[in-house]
Amino acid sequence: MSGPGRGRRLPLMSARDYGRAPREDREPGRPSRALVVALLLACASLMVLDGSGGALDPARRVVGEAVGPAQAAADGMIRPVVGLSERFETQDHLRGELAALEAENADLRAAVRTAPYDRARLAELEGLTSAATDLGQALVPARVIGVGPSQSFRSTVTIDAGSQSGIRPDLTVLNNDGLVGRVLRVTATTATVLLIVDPDSTVGGRVAASMELGFLKGRGVLGDAGRLDLELVDETVVPRKHDTVVTWGSTDGASPYVAGVPVGEVVSVYSSLRESSQRAVIDPYVDFAALDVVGVVVPSGTRSDRAVVEADGSLR
Amino acid sequence: MNPTTVARSLFLALAVGLALVLQTSVLPHLAWHGVGPDVVLVVVVAAGLARGAHVGMVLGFGAGLLLDLAPPADHVAGRWALALMLVGYVAGRVRQDAPAGVAGSLAAVAACSFLGTSVFALTGLVLQDQAATVPELLQVVLVGVVWDLALAPFVLPSVAWVLTRLQPEGLRPAPVAR
CATH class of the missing domain: 2.40.10.340 (Rod shape-determining protein MreC, domain 1)
Incomplete structure (x- = not known):
């Protein structure tokens, strides 16, 4: 009863066992399933390797x-x-x-x-x-x-x-x-x-006129409209428009960002009640669209x- | 592996390398709001259209990996590899489903450019590797599509021409309107 059915299926089964798609059906130039899976897994493992630390730095x-x-x-x-x-x-x-x-x-x-x-x-x-x-x-x-x-x-x-x-x-x-x-x-x-306009970048900043400390985060906005967000540590201080912001940081150059480098000036100030801090938008002095020397x-x-x-x- | 395959692989590797240097060092001077043409992506599409999904996919993976690792890249590696691998596969399938004419090839470039940059952006969102919002992403993707369409008339015919030249005389396909 099951004899003929099994006989028909067997060649297909064995071909699949060896990981091959039936070749006569495949259009030329089409990748095998095994290759697709292998490349997808390679992408995934690259992301995991790189996401978990500097494993790919030598590469x-x-x-x-x-x-x-x-x-x-x-x-x-x-x-x-x-x-x-x-x-x-x-x-x-x-x-x-x-x-x-x-x-x-x-x-x-x-x-x-x-x-x-x-x-x-x-x-x-x-x-x-x-x-x-x-x-x-x-x-x-x-x-x-x-x-x-x-x-x-x-x-x-x-x-x-x-x-x-x-x-x-x-x-x-x-x-x-x-x-x-x-x-x-x-x-x-x-x-x-x-x-510094990259969203991943955080720079310790200081409002020059009041010496208040804060953190400058990039907004990653494209082109000429590159802006930074300044969040002050002391939420009672309101930065003024056109205040200059410089870096605070080390003077010995051991950690990133030496002190006292001008970053930009305040163009607008928002107070965020929910986060209980002042947020100022900084226009950087550097034109990132025309960086050269x-x-x-x-x-x-x-x-x-x-x-x-x-x-x-x-x-x- | 016959000499034709070796010569073609070498040519494609060279083309991707050249495209990478063009994309990172030369074309940023033309970029609009930082968005320039994805030369590497267009080369992968050209290879996929000319040689099918297998070649497109393998080349896409390799080219994406290069784009992931070459400076000044700083995103999680594997993202462009995944995106360009899909691009190469789709471009190759387009070629098999219908003989792509000029309009078809341009449509394939537009679709692949949209697909590639979107997949790259989406993996960034999933892996929390970037902070851009969806409207910004869309703007970048669409400007990128326009750039790639502008680049395609230069890249597609040259890649197809060299690949045909590298084929032995007897095996060349009959010249069809492509």
């Missing part, structure tokens, strides 16, 4: 080492086209860049010295330290060579300086307008920078394969 580093030079080369090729004609004469260009960086560093220190933050702090410390020299930091100049697309919903960029230039994770990145972000990871010749704050005397702008403005 990221290897890919970065390979891709970084190509990115730098492509950026070097496209730069003249996008309007920086100075690239045509390399030496003149480099000289110009050095001059620009010196000027940038001078501007930066001047800006920091004259910030209300510094005046308030000097008054507080009553001349115990000379704050200006505290804030002077050595900078490694670098250029942005890769930008993460908004399709990734993250705000990260690649810069063309890596561990060979003395860069390591958690260093502060800034330009002549203000705070840009911090270094996430490095390869030999490139580094990935997390911008940045400086990475390194401890003075760092070994580097390129000229380092020292705290006193000299080049080394």
Whole structure:
């Protein structure tokens, strides 16, 4: 009774036992089910591995080492086209860049010295330290060579300086307008920078005029409308419009974000009754849509394969 | 594995690498509000349309993995791999279900671009890897579709042309309106 039925089914069963779909029915070019499952599982395990910690950091580093030079080369090729004609004469260009960086560093220190933050702090410390020299930091100049697309919903960029230039994770990145972000990871010749407008970024901030502390969180808004939310620790303080916000943080550069770097200014203030805190919206000074030359704050005397702008403005 | 397959695989790997460098270093200069063309995605679609779902899917996985790991990426790895794998599969199926003409290919690019970026965004929401809201996500996805449509007329014919050239003379398909 069951004989003929079993006889018909057997070949199919055995084919399935070996994990093969009946090939004659398959259209050419269509993937086997086993491959689909294998790739899906690979994606899932990658997400789990990466989500649970830095298990994939070596892989990221290897890919970065390979891709970084190509990115730098492509950026070097496209730069003249996008309007920086100075690239045509390399030496003149480099000289110009050095001059620009010196000027940038001078501007930066001047800006920091004259910030209300510094005046308030000097008054507080009553001349115990000379704050200006505290804030002077050595900078490694670098250029942005890769930008993460908004399709990734993250705000990260690649810069063309890596561990060979003395860069390591958690260093502060800034330009002549203000705070840009911090270094996430490095390869030999490139580094990935997390911008402060990224939703994952939190920066300790201080309202310069009142010295109130708070936390700046990125909103991840696209393009020119990049904004930060400032939440003050003391909910009774209301920041005023156009107040400058600077970083608080370490002066030794051991933890991310050195102190006293201008971040942005208050554009609007909301008080949230439910969360019992003041929330201010900050417009960053840096134009994140047009990032180019940045400086990475390194401890003075760092070994580097390129000229380092020292705290006193000299080049080394 | 015959020499044709090796040559094609090498070409596709090279194309993906080139697309990655273009996408991260050159095209951000053209980006509108930070949204630029997904060159890698369009290359995967082109390979899927020309070579079928198997090639599309494997290439999509590899290309996505590269996109996940290459700087300046900082999202959870595996998200682009999953998205582009699906994109490659869908593009390959489109080719088999109907011979895609110009309009069909463009429609496939639009659909795949929408699908790929949406899957990427959705995995981000599920894994809590990003803080963007749904309207923002939609805006980015739609602008991305427009970019990819603009890019497709350059990428699709060149990838298809090279893949056909790499095939031995006797085995080339009869020239159809594609």
